Amino acid sequence: MDAALSSVPDDIEALKALLVAATRRADEAEARLAGATARETAIEAMIAHLKLQIARLRRDRFGASAERSRRLLDQMELQLEDLEADAVEDAVIAATAAAKAGTVGAFERRRPARKPFPDHLPRERVVIPAPCACPACGGTRLSKLGEDVTETLEVIPRSWKVVQTVREKMSCRDCERIAQPPAPFHVVPRGWAGPGFLAMLLFEKYGQHQPLNRQAERFAREGVALSTSTLADQIGAAATALMPLYRRIEAHVFAAQRLHGDDTTVPVMARGRTDTARLWTYVRDDRPFGGSDPPAALFHYSRDRRGEHPQAHLVSWAGILQADAYGGYNALYAADRSPAPVIEAGCFAHARRKFFELADIEGVARRKSRGERTGMVYPIALEAVQRLDALFDIERGINGKPATERLAVRQGLSAPLMAELRDWLTAQFAKLSRGHDLAKAINYMLRRWGAFTRFLDDGRVCITNNAAERALRCVPLGRKAWLFCGSDRGGQRAAILYTLIQTAKLNDVDPQAWLADVLARIAGHPAHRIDDLLPWNWPSTALPPPPDSR
Numbered sequence: 001m002d003a004a005l006s007s008v009p010d011d012i013e014a015l016k017a018l019l020v021a022a023t024r025r026a027d028e029a030e031a032r033l034a035g036a037t038a039r040e041t042a043i044e045a046m047i048a049h050l051k052l053q054i055a056r057l058r059r060d061r062f063g064a065s066a067e068r069s070r071r072l073l074d075q076m077e078l079q080l081e082d083l084e085a086d087a088v089e090d091a092v093i094a095a096t097a098a099a100k101a102g103t104v105g106a107f108e109r110r111r112p113a114r115k116p117f118p119d120h121l122p123r124e125r126v127v128i129p130a131p132c133a134c135p136a137c138g139g140t141r142l143s144k145l146g147e148d149v150t151e152t153l154e155v156i157p158r159s160w161k162v163v164q165t166v167r168e169k170m171s172c173r174d175c176e177r178i179a180q181p182p183a184p185f186h187v188v189p190r191g192w193a194g195p196g197f198l199a200m201l202l203f204e205k206y207g208q209h210q211p212l213n214r215q216a217e218r219f220a221r222e223g224v225a226l227s228t229s230t231l232a233d234q235i236g237a238a239a240t241a242l243m244p245l246y247r248r249i250e251a252h253v254f255a256a257q258r259l260h261g262d263d264t265t266v267p268v269m270a271r272g273r274t275d276t277a278r279l280w281t282y283v284r285d286d287r288p289f290g291g292s293d294p295p296a297a298l299f300h301y302s303r304d305r306r307g308e309h310p311q312a313h314l315v316s317w318a319g320i321l322q323a324d325a326y327g328g329y330n331a332l333y334a335a336d337r338s339p340a341p342v343i344e345a346g347c348f349a350h351a352r353r354k355f356f357e358l359a360d361i362e363g364v365a366r367r368k369s370r371g372e373r374t375g376m377v378y379p380i381a382l383e384a385v386q387r388l389d390a391l392f393d394i395e396r397g398i399n400g401k402p403a404t405e406r407l408a409v410r411q412g413l414s415a416p417l418m419a420e421l422r423d424w425l426t427a428q429f430a431k432l433s434r435g436h437d438l439a440k441a442i443n444y445m446l447r448r449w450g451a452f453t454r455f456l457d458d459g460r461v462c463i464t465n466n467a468a469e470r471a472l473r474c475v476p477l478g479r480k481a482w483l484f485c486g487s488d489r490g491g492q493r494a495a496i497l498y499t500l501i502q503t504a505k506l507n508d509v510d511p512q513a514w515l516a517d518v519l520a521r522i523a524g525h526p527a528h529r530i531d532d533l534l535p536w537n538w539p540s541t542a543l544p545p546p547p548d549s550r
Contacts, residue, residue: 514535
């Protein structure tokens with residue numbers, strides 16, 4: 001300690017110089033540390049970005065490597081968001097520290113080139129005045145060489161307005177009668193909500209899963225106080241007004257020769273508790289075999305899962321039904337059914353899932369690392385997954401091609417694989433006890449072998465029921481937000497609005513814009529031309545937006 005103090009000069013100016021040098025070295029060390037931290041977080045963000053890209057490419061090329069792959073992709077995206085934010089924050093800190101140090105170069109993070117903003121967005125030019133005199137010599141003889149334009153994306157907060165529709169009363173000087181134009185149409189008689197507001201309300205609730213109480217809170221913060229019950233009135237009236245479109249979509253779906261069917265749970269309020277009701281979906285999607293008819297998704301609600309519900313939904317329909325092995329469909333497959341028996345087509349995704357759960361090596365490793373109880377990984381299950389994945393590879397190559405071409409490829413490539421798969425499953429089943437989980441997974445396929453080989457005889461058939469599962473994804477997303485339906489009528493309204501919104505999405509139509517236009521026109525639209533308002537016909541028949549009256 002004494003030796004250290006003896007090396008410190010006594011002169012004040014020398015001490016100041018020493019302090020300045022020490023401060024400079026500290027600033028430089030801090031800048032280097034901040035730069036290193038920024039580089040580390042930037043590298044982590046880049047690694048996470050590349051991992052996400054690889055996972056997406058593998059999913060697109062090879063299919064789902066795990067039944068939880070969609071959830072894992074979502075988790076990777078959330079992780080990437082945090083890492084990107086961390087990298088930007090550290091880069092700003094490093095730049096500040098480098099500017100303070102002066103001698104240490106600032107860390108510059110390489111970022112991918114940003115895409116230009118869409119051309120349809122309006123541009124507002126803000127011109128910064130050029131200097132009137134040369135800052136170097138003071139001369140005033142300046143000539144323009146060009147300009148640099150920096151674009152910044154900005155948003156205008158949602159604005160509310162009240163539209164006053166004036167109906168002038170006129171009196172006839174000859175007959176003394178009073179004439180006046182009719183009142184404008186409102187979905188609710190003598191209502192107050194415009195079609196744009198109603199469309200937003202419907203889409204937020206059933207498309208973005210925002211309950212009405214949350215919407216009412218947001219409206220109140222924006223200066224428009226509306227009660228939840230008032231908003232609920234508008235929802236009920238809009239659903240009633242849109243019923244003709246629901247019926248037309250229903251007729252379009254049941255005009256198909258092949259359908260995807262599935263169902264999911266939806267809690268519904270009961271006395272002192274909640275019951276488990278069901279939402280059923282039937283999807284018409286001919287795009288996998290190059291069909292020209294537009295896709296559509298139809299939803300139905302029921303209080304329970306009894307088989308009488310799908311039988312009632314499909315009472316007058318006959319064709320190919322792609323669904324899981326739910327026993328409620330069995331009556332539809334009966335040979336003596338009228339008007340004709342429904343033809344069952346099995347879902348390989350359901351069959352694969354049963355084997356995958358017994359061959360999930362990564363899942364077992366994760367549970368073991370957390371100290372959780374793990375099951376066995378069965379080589380038979382792993383081989384079954386690999387054999388099924390070979391069929392999926394063939395299907396990815398013929399997706400979107402005509403049915404005849406798909407059928408020819410399946411007969412040449414998939415049929416031999418299916419024959420080998422059946423022989424292999426039969427041989428493995430003979431080695432297992434009947435109560436073994438592997439035996440149950442194998443028996444699931446062997447007992448329905450006719451349904452699973454249906455795709456070998458008809459190029460229109462898909463090997464999975466994923467179209468229906470994708471359509472139903474909106475329901476579990478909504479359950480996390482609104483938790484349950486308030487009544488059976490609420491479940492029926494949900495089925496109507498889910499039908500309209502999901503069908504619009506399947507046809508690449510903005511659901512909110514479509515609903516706003518339809519609600520503005522449907523009252524005066526001729527009933528015999530109601531098909532003009534369906535999503536797949538809407539872009540060509542939509543009204544131009546009204547001029548801004550502000």
